[in-house]
C-alpha cells in the first residue's frame with residue numbers, strides 16, 4: 001500500500017512518517033530528532049547568551065577600574081553592543097527552545113530563531129571589530145555558540161512544520177471543513 005504526498009504528489013509507503021522525496025510530514029505530530037536537536041541548540045544558544053550577558057554587564061560596570069581610562073573608553077561602546085546582543089539573544093533563544101521542544105508554534109519558533117541568529121551574528125561581528133580582537137577567540141566564543149548554533153537550529157527546524165501543534169490543528173480543521181463541504185455538495189438540492 002502507498003499514500004500520495006499532498007505536497008509533491010509522489011507516492012510513499014503508507015507507513016512513512018515523512019515523504020521520502022520532499023520531507024513533507026505525512027503523519028500529524030510525527031516527532032523527529034531534528035526539531036528536538038534544533039530546540040536543544042537554541043537552549044545552548046540561550047545558555048551562551050546568558051553567560052555573555054553576565055560577563056559583559058560585569059565588564060561594563062568594572063571596565064574603568066580594569067584598564068586605563070583611554071583603553072576603557074575605546075572598549076566601552078563594543079561592550080555595550082555585546083551586552084545588547086547577548087540580552088537579545090537570550091530572550092529570543094529561550095522561548096524558541098521552549099516552543100521547539102514542546103512543538104507549540106512553528107511560526108514563532110522560526111521568528112525567534114531567526115532573530116536569535118541575527119543577534120548572534122551581531123555579537124560575532126562586534127567581537128571582530130573590537131580593538132585587539134583575535135579571530136580565533138571571536139570564532140570560539142561568539143561565532144560558534146551564539147551564531148552558528150541558532151543558525152543550524154533554524155535550518156534543522158524549518159522543514160518540519162508538520163510537527164507543530166497549531167499547524168497540525170489548522171491542517172486537520174481544513175481537512176474536516178473540506179470533507180463537510182464535499183458531503184454538502186453531494187446532497188441533492190431540494
Ligand SMILES: [Zn+2]
Pocket residue numbers: 005006007008009010019020021022023024
Ligand atoms: Zn513529497
